[in-house]
Amino acid sequence: MTALATAAAPDTRPGGLLRAVGRTHRTALVLSLLALAAAAVALIWLHSLGDEARAGMSACSTPPTAGLPSCAAVDAITADETYRNGIFGLATALSWVMFPVAAWAGGALIGRELENGTAQLAWTQSVTPVRWLAVKLAAPAALLTVGTGGLLLLNDWARGDGNPNLVGDWYYPDTFVSTGPVAVAYALAGLALGALAGLVWRRALPATGVSLAASLVLHGVMERYRENLWPAVTRTEAGALELPRSAFQVAWSDVPRGGVPLTRATFHPESHFWPLQYVETGLLLAVAGTATAAAFLLLARRLP
C-alpha cells in the first residue's frame, strides 16, 4: 500500500488494531474458545444427567414401600457420583479462570510486546499508545465477560435445584465463586492485574510470575475474609442449638451458665448469598479499575 492510499483512507479500517490483536493472540483465542466449548458441552451433559443423579440421592426403604423406591435400586444408580464430580470439577475450573488469564495478560499480551519492542513499533504506526492499551484490554475483557458470564448461567442451569447434598453448599469457596457474578469480576481483575504487571516489568517472564502471584494473593485473601464482607447473624440459645442445613458458620461458642450451656453461633444464612456476591464483585471490580487506571497512568508517564 502506498502512502497516498493510506492517507486517503485513514479511517476505513478501524478494526485493524483489533484484527492485529486477534491475529497475534490466535493461539490463546483458539485455546480459550476450545475450553469454553468443552465446558459448555460438559455442563449440558451434566444437566441431562441431573434427574438420574437426583434419583440416586432419593430417600429409600427396604423392602420398598408405596412412596419410596428400594434401597438396592437407589444404590445401583451411579450417576450421582459422576454428576457430583463433574459439577465440583467445573466449579473449580470456573473459579480458577483468573490465573491463566493473569499469566497470559502479563506475559503474552503486554510484557512480551514491550520486551521485544513490537509495542514501540506499533506506536509509530497510526496507533497511539493509549488506544493500543485500550484495545488490548477491551477486546479480552469483552470476550471474558461474555464467556465467563455464559458459563455461569449454564452452570446454574446444570446445578438444577442446587441440592446441597449433591452439588455442595452455596458457601463452598469454589461453588460460591462459580455461581454468581464474582466469577466474571475475578476474570476481569486477573486481566487488569496482568496488564499492570506487564507495564511495570516490561518483560514477559517476570510479568507472568508477578501477575500470577498477585492473583493468587487476591484469590486467597478474598477466600479467607469472605465471611467478613457482610454482617453475620448471631443466634444465642440455651441448650442445644441447631443451625439450618445451609448456614455458613463463622463462629461457635459454648459458655456454661448455671449448669446449662449457652450456645452462641455466628453464621450467614443462605439469604446472604447475594449481598456477599455483590460486595465481593464490587471489591474485585474496584481492584480491576484501579489496576487499569494505574496501567494507563504508567503508560502516559513512560512516554516522552
Add this chain to the structure above:
Amino acid sequence: MTTTTTRARAAVRPVSPPRGLLLALLRLHRTALWFWLGLVAVAAAALLWALGPGADAAWAEYRGMGCDGGAPDLGCDLPGPAFFRYETTVTVVIGILFLLPTLTAAWAGGSLIGRELESGTAQFAWTQSVTPARWLAAKLAVPALLLVPGTLAITLLHRTLWTSDHHLMRVLAWRAWYDDGVFEANGVLATAHALAALALGVLSGVLLRRALPALGVAVAAMASLTSVLDDLRPHLWPTPPGTPSLMHKHPASHFWPLQLVETGIVMAVAALATATAFLVLRRRTGAAV
C-alpha cells in the same frame, strides 16, 4: 584478551569450563535461586513454628475449652484463633508444596530453556567451549541438586509434625493421611513431583524453543500428570479383599507401598522426559553433541 592467553589459561586450568558454566547458570537465574531459598526458608520456619509454639498455644486453647475430655461437643470442631493460626500455617506449607511442581515446570520451560533458545543465547553458549549436551546436563543437574534437598527438608519437617503425638489436624480429623496434599508432603512424592516438573519443563522448552509457549505447555503437562496420578492413586496397591479401590479404604500401613509405586511412576516419567530432551537436542544440533 588474546587467543594466546586464552589457550594458555585453558591448558593451565582444565576444570574451569564446568565451573564457568555453573557460575553463569547461577548468576543468570539468581532471582529464581533467591526465590527458591526464600520459599524453603518460609516453609521450614512455618513448620518449625507449628511444631513448637503454634501447637502449644492451640492445645492450651483446646484444653481451655474443655475439649480434651472426649465428650462430643459441636464447639470443639471449630476451636478458637490459636487453632486457626496453626491451621493456616500448615495449609500455607501444603499450598507451597502443591504449587511447587507448577512453578518449577513454568520456570524450567520458560526461563531455563525456552527463553535461551528463543533469544539465541543458548546457540551462542554452544560456540563457547560448551557442548549442547553438557549445557543441557548442567541446566538439569544444578536445579535438581537445589530442588531435592529443599523439598526433602520441607517434607521431613512436615512428617515430623504429622507424626508428633499431638497433631491437632489429625485429632480434629480435619485431615487424613490419604488427602492429596498430606500424602505428598509426608513422603518422597513431593520431591519426585518437583523433579518430574523440571524434566517436563526442560523437554517442552527444547521442543518448542520459545519462552511463553513452552511455559504454557510445561504447566499443562505437569497439571495433567498430577491430576491423572491423583485419580490413579487408589489403584496403585490392592485394597483389602471385598473393598472398592478408594483411598479411604486403604489401611494406613499402605502408605509406603502406595507412595513408592507412585514415586516410581513419576521418576520414570522424569527419566523419559530427560532422555527425550537429550535426543531432541542431539538431533537438532547434529553430531556436535
